[in-house]
Amino acid sequence: MLCAVTDKDLIFRFLSRQSELHIYELGDLEDDYFAHTQWYAWDTEGVEALALLYTAQKPATLIAIEDHVEPAYERLLEALLPGLPNELNVHVSPRLAFVFEAAYPVRSCVEHLKMIWRGKADDEPGASEGLLPAGMSLHRLEAGDIPALRDLYAAGYPRNWFDADMFAHGRYFGVRHGEALIAAAGTHVCAPSYGVAAIGNVATHPDYRGRRLARVVSAALCASLSRDVAHIGLNVHAANHAAIAVYRTLGFVDVTRYCELQLSR
Incomplete structure (x- = not known):
């Protein structure tokens, strides 16, 4: 049966059974x-499926990810449908996307890849700096760098x-050419108390692409995070083959795929 859950310890125990899937x-x-x-x-004789509705932004985002066929997830989502917002983003395992077609016209459906880092925890955060061309330097970014970011x-x-809240609760590295910030990588999630972090906001200025700067900042970020968390993951558009190739050179491997739906009714 469908039930609301507020017990953080119960949620943690369920999610931590597959931490790499639920960063x-x-x-x-x-x-x-x-x-x-x-x-x-969805709880019969214990929690069999769990979904998160994140409401800090409009539209809200519903997350329901599984890595094997679990009928309880279908039942959970079907039971949730009548009470969900009319405008909604959804991150859902591909086989579950059909559940929403009964209640929403699907405005878009984009496949993403979840990846997890298997790199070496003893890499130094500055080890990649030797890859930088002359005149460029690697830095951990501070609050004063937010406008440049x-x-x-x-x-x-x-x-x-x-x-700015993501910066305050996370970690960011950047490359400067002189005083100009030309590349950066940061975190969407940074939760050392729960042993997880997710990297994101990886970008290179268009004038400086093709110089491996995204790899440099991402490598420094992963090395730094690995001192504080057990699991470092990311989400990436499945068609972004260039980014996926970079992440794989850093030691990221595939975990699962999911669909990002934009729904409106």
Whole structure:
């Protein structure tokens, strides 16, 4: 049967059985984010399926990811449908996407890949700096760099998801050419108390592409995070073959695929 769940320990125990699959959800157990979450379970003789509705942004985002065929997830989503918002983003395992067709016209459906880092934890954060051309330098970014970071994203990654709270709760590395910030990588999730982090907001200024700068900042970020968390993951558009190739050279491997749906009714 469908039930709302507020017990953070219960949620953690369920998610941590497959931490690599649920890095974003585990990150949302941090107090600042948990206040913006609603959790729903299908529970007969224990939790069999779990979904997260994240409401901090409009439209809200529903996350329901599995890595094997589990009928309880279908039952959970079908039971949730009548009470979900009319405008909704959904991250869902591909085989479950059909559930929403009964209640929503699907505006878009884009396949993404979840990856997990299997790199070496003893890599030094600055080890990649030797790959940089003369005149460029690698830095861990600070709050004063946020305006330059916003400018970089406006030029090189205008559709990215970034706000100052993500910086305050996360970790960012950047490459400068002189005083100009020309590449950066940061975190969407950084939750050491739950052992997880997810990298994102990886961008290079269009004038500096083709110089492996995304690899440099991502490698430094992973090495730094590996000192504090057990699981480092990311989500990437399945058609972004160039980015996937870079991540694989850093030691990321595939975990699963999911569909990102935009729904409106």
